[in-house]
Amino acid sequence: MPVTVNLPAVLSRLAGGKTAHEASGATLGEVVADLVARFPDLAPRLRDAAGNPYPFVTFYVNDEDARFAGGFGAAVRDGDEVIVVPAIAGG
Amino acid sequence: MAAENGSARPLPELSGDEYLRYGRHLLLPEVGLEGQRRLKGARVLMVGAGGLGSPIGLYLAAAGVGHIGLVEFDAVDESNLQRQVLHGTKDVGRPKLDSARDRLRDLNPKVHVEGYAARLDRTNALELVKAHDLVVDGTDNFATRYLTNDACVLAGRPNVYGSIFRFEGQASVFATAEGPCYRCLYPEPPPPGLVPSCAEGGVLGVLPGLVGLVQATEVVKLLLGVGEPLVGRLLLVDALGMRFRTVKVRKDPRCPACGTRELRELVDYDQFCGVPQAAGAGDEAPVAEILPAELEARLRAGDPLDLVDVREPHELEIARLPGARLAPLSAFDAAIPTFDAGRDVVLFCKGGVRSAKAARKLQKAGFTRVWSLAGGITRWSDDVDPTVPKY
Numbered sequence: 001m002p003v004t005v006n007l008p009a010v011l012s013r014l015a016g017g018k019t020a021h022e023a024s025g026a027t028l029g030e031v032v033a034d035l036v037a038r039f040p041d042l043a044p045r046l047r048d049a050a051g052n053p054y055p056f057v058t059f060y061v062n063d064e065d066a067r068f069a070g071g072f073g074a075a076v077r078d079g080d081e082v083i084v085v086p087a088i089a090g091g
Numbered sequence: 092m093a094a095e096n097g098s099a100r101p102l103p104e105l106s107g108d109e110y111l112r113y114g115r116h117l118l119l120p121e122v123g124l125e126g127q128r129r130l131k132g133a134r135v136l137m138v139g140a141g142g143l144g145s146p147i148g149l150y151l152a153a154a155g156v157g158h159i160g161l162v163e164f165d166a167v168d169e170s171n172l173q174r175q176v177l178h179g180t181k182d183v184g185r186p187k188l189d190s191a192r193d194r195l196r197d198l199n200p201k202v203h204v205e206g207y208a209a210r211l212d213r214t215n216a217l218e219l220v221k222a223h224d225l226v227v228d229g230t231d232n233f234a235t236r237y238l239t240n241d242a243c244v245l246a247g248r249p250n251v252y253g254s255i256f257r258f259e260g261q262a263s264v265f266a267t268a269e270g271p272c273y274r275c276l277y278p279e280p281p282p283p284g285l286v287p288s289c290a291e292g293g294v295l296g297v298l299p300g301l302v303g304l305v306q307a308t309e310v311v312k313l314l315l316g317v318g319e320p321l322v323g324r325l326l327l328v329d330a331l332g333m334r335f336r337t338v339k340v341r342k343d344p345r346c347p348a349c350g351t352r353e354l355r356e357l358v359d360y361d362q363f364c365g366v367p368q369a370a371g372a373g374d375e376a377p378v379a380e381i382l383p384a385e386l387e388a389r390l391r392a393g394d395p396l397d398l399v400d401v402r403e404p405h406e407l408e409i410a411r412l413p414g415a416r417l418a419p420l421s422a423f424d425a426a427i428p429t430f431d432a433g434r435d436v437v438l439f440c441k442g443g444v445r446s447a448k449a450a451r452k453l454q455k456a457g458f459t460r461v462w463s464l465a466g467g468i469t470r471w472s473d474d475v476d477p478t479v480p481k482y
Binding site: 008009012021054055056057058060063064065066067068083086087088089090 | 141142144206214228229230231232233236253254255256257258259260261276277278279280282286288289292299303325327331332337338339340341343419
């Protein structure tokens with residue numbers, strides 16, 4: 001069940017230099033777990049030590065904020081697109 | 092919104108020469124004479140005259156926004172000029188407020204620029220925000236972003252948000268009557284140190300131009316009451332892939348600012364963002380520092396210390412210190428076994444922030460003879476060897 005995960009360029013260097021990745025899982029949390037299993041350095045940037053999402057990294061499933069659909073429990077389906085948007089503050 | 096504020100104040104008339112100056116606006120039915128009078132009657136608060144604030148200020152002044160309040164406490168540094176187009180080479184060392192005022196006055200003397208030479212903080216934010224129709228967030232740190240957001244929510248003023256890092260940017264319009272706020276998007280900031288600043292991580296000079304002009308466009312639309320504002324949407328700008336896309340931002344009913352409204356006044360934003368109040372007051376362990384002159388004397392005397400550069404490999408070609416080995420902060424944990432606890436270790440980076448972080452990692456791992464070079468390569472260049480470039 002491939003889902004496309006789009007990382008920002010700033011995190012892509014922790015994921016083999018690529019921004020777009022295929023990952024699988026029935027929930028957002030499983031998709032994230034699948035991705036960080038391949039790129040362990042990415043793990044602390046996507047979830048905390050307990051495996052929960054951070055309040056400063058927003059995950060979108062098909063342009064919808066996953067926080068409003070159960071967080072890492074949000075259901076994902078084949079063909080869905082996950083976008084990772086960490087907080088940035090430069091100006 | 093514009094109508095709301097506009098109805099409280101009579102719209103100013105245009106003077107004869109303003110018809111010519113704003114002629115291309117007057118030709119647009121969506122702007123027209125009434126729209127241009129609205130712009131002239133508008134009061135916009137800009138927080139910051141840096142990368143984002145430069146294009147925002149230039150275009151708002153050019154467009155004829157009648158009153159621009161500008162909060163800025165910094166001075167122009169040569170390293171700003173790669174992107175902060177409001178300031179020129181002749182302005183290096185001057186307060187940004189002064190150079191911004193001069194430039195905007197030259198661009199459009201019809202516009203009143205009111206400068207506030209202060210840091211926006213909890214004591215002045217609400218009053219400043221209330222005195223304007225809307226706010227443009229061009230700051231460069233999380234504490235001021237949450238402060239700006241909360242002040243806008245409390246005062247009922249839209250917050251035109253933009254932020255950038257390296258090659259990517261974000262923009263949105265927060266804190267309108269119906270829309271979400273910054274806290275709905277990011278309930279809490281990252282801990283200090285997790286996200287490097289542009290001073291550490293770099294930023295593509297044209298990027299604040301792209302994102303700042305998205306903000307300026309949203310300001311003009313809000314003031315005119317035309318188009319579809321970026322309310323409830325976050326624009327993501329990817330300059331490398333040159334992709335622009337929007338995702339939804341929902342108003343969070345649990346948001347303490349705009350949802351439950353349990354946030355009734357401004358808080359301590361440095362504390363909220365985990366910024367240490369003063370040396371030793373935060374959670375971070377103190378780090379011993381060595382001054383450049385002292386390090387130079389020890390190196391000259393042949394002291395067998397372990398001199399370690401914790402910058403990233405691509406920074407080596409910009410500047411380097413002789414005799415140093417590289418152990419980048421990004422992979423520092425893996426490099427800890429290469430250190431010898433029996434030797435004095437001196438860590439350095441560009442400005443001293445990353446080397447202090449690396450020093451804490453070594454201290455945590457049990458090393459006691461660890462020093463961070465105060466001021467990094469920048470201060471080394473100032474105090475010891477001016478042939479080492481500052482960047």
